[in-house]
Amino acid sequence: MKTFSSIKELLAVLSREQKLITEIFEKRKVLSYRFDDALEVLDYNEDKLRALIEFAVIRENGPYLELDDQFLQFFEQILEVNEEINVSYINENLQSIRQNILYYLQENSESRKYNYLRQVKSALRKTGIIAIRNVVDLKRNIDNTFKNEPNYKIKKAKLEHLDIKRNDIAALVALTEHLISEEEEQTFFKTAADEELQRIIISLKSQLNSCRHNLIDIQKQIIDFLNRLKFQSGLLEKVRQLKYLKDQFELRSKTDIVQVLSSNHALVFEPNPAYPLKLSIDQLQSDDDTLEIIKRVVSRVRSGPRAKQLLSDNNLTDYLEDNVEELVQINLEEVKNSFLAGSNNLFDFLQAYDFGKPVSFEELLTVYCQLISQYDELFRLTDDYQTKGKTEYLLIYPL
Known part of the structure; x- marks a missing residue:
């Protein structure tokens, strides 16, 4: 490993490769900066990249590159973005x-x-x-x-x-x-x-x-x-227990939810009040002022252009054509049963599963989330995470 002979040499190296160092620093929390990406930034000049590695400004970690700890700590402290609390x-x-x-x-x-x-x-x-x-x-x-x-x-x-x-x-x-x-x-x-x-x-x-x-x-x-x-x-936890009892059709028998709701007189449970105004027949027959008011209201309701109703064509042949469009839907119950029969984690299982139609990555994530929300009691949720592209997912296995 080489060492810098002077501050001038150190500043010259950092200034010359500032674009690469800046990009690696911005991605310091996600180990995703590859050797080939660094070569592209340096116009495929591998000597410059090797010089940074020899001076220990950058370290190789398998196929990835990352800033050396002393430079990383220096930049974080100067820029005040350090999240490590060291008393x-x-x-x-x-x-x-x-x-x-x-x-x-x-x-x-x-x-x-x-x-x-x-x-x-x-x-x-x-x-x-x-x-x-x-x-x-x-x-x-x-x-x-x-x-x-x-x-x-x-x-x-x-x-x-x-x-x-x-x-x-x-x-x-x-x-x-x-x-x-x-x-x-x-x-x-x-x-x-x-x-x-x-x-x-x-x-x-x-x-x-x-x-x-x-x-x-x-x-x-x-x-x-x-x-x-x-x-x-x-x-x-209470919501999960209620959902489980509801799915098992035991909510009424094993809980006092009916008594609790019937004793709760909160305004949100009350029906919306309606206040209809009904005039008596005697008043309508004897009061001329009421009749004039009703006439004015009726004239306002009838005012404005009336839309002319168009008659449909007698030829309905086009509407009676038998056009059938087939949609292939994903059966979550079948996917769940296939997953429980295996031992692979849920995300990798879905990537290899045959849905009978092409499934995009966004649709795959949707199915992943739907399975967790509906069948979480049948799965073993771990504390481990993995990353695919920019997506981080939890490792889930069958019970």
């Missing part, structure tokens, strides 16, 4: 601050003291920035998990894990606040009378205060999301 950075900075403060207090040389002071400033700046980024990444991960994770068990486990991360960040924020207020460190801050250091400490306190308030809101959000998951899970 160890804050802990390492705290240790660095303590060590450099101790070195500063024990050092007699002014030049070396200034170096230690500069390292303390740098670590304090990084601590505030990393704390803020971790809080932002934590909130983004919580939202993405709750909105986009389809598996209930995985969603709950991820939210509980993120809550542990929240506790870790809160503990490190408290340690940082304690660090800049300890008696030994206060001696350092008073001894190192530096205007820039004071500005950094004020900014750090403001950042830590913002982190603390945001972590309180995040804790409330996690609790709310977990409560929603618990409620949705219980409601979904």
Whole structure:
């Protein structure tokens, strides 16, 4: 593996192949960037691609290419799109601050003291920035998990894990606040009378205060999301049980649904009221004003052009022709029985199944979803996923 001899060489390589690096970075979450696709971007100049691989900017993973971890982390941190929450950075900075403060207090040389002071400033700046980024990444991960994770068990486990991360960040924020207020460190801050250091400490306190308030809101959000998951899970389970009893024609005998619905007087169950206006015969016979009103209403109803009704042609031969159009429909019951008799996963089974007619990929996905919704109690749903093209599907097997 080659190494860059200078920053100039590093920037030159990254700038020259920026188009390829940008495309691979955009597809970093989906391992789908092939070697041939990279050659096409580089105008089929394999030497350029091999140079990136030798410098460890890009790594080969079978037939695919991906950015090396150090470059990937660098781009994600600079662009603030990193979703990994790593509290160890804050802990390492705290240790660095303590060590450099101790070195500063024990050092007699002014030049070396200034170096230690500069390292303390740098670590304090990084601590505030990393704390803020971790809080932002934590909130983004919580939202993405709750909105986009389809598996209930995985969603709950991820939210509980993120809550542990929240506790870790809160503990490190408290340690940082304690660090800049300890008696030994206060001696350092008073001894190192530096205007820039004071500005950094004020900014750090403001950042830590913002982190603390945001972590309180995040804790409330996690609790709310977990409560929603618990409620949705219980409601979904009840709906499944009711559907099963309904399909077995046992809903009335095994539940009190009739008594519950009859005792529920919610407005949604009430029929729409009608208020007909009926005039008495005596009033119609004796009241001239009522008669005039009725005449005016009738004249309004009759006003406007009347459509002339067209008579149909007597020759109905064209309508009596016996045209038959045959439609081949998919029998889901037959497909289900064939699947239960085998051992392959549902998606691969459907791809190899003979439907008796050409079936497009979109129709195949529709049949896949219909089988799951109607016969899920006969299938074994795993937690594993596979990807075909841009479609990710769950691995499902017969019970």
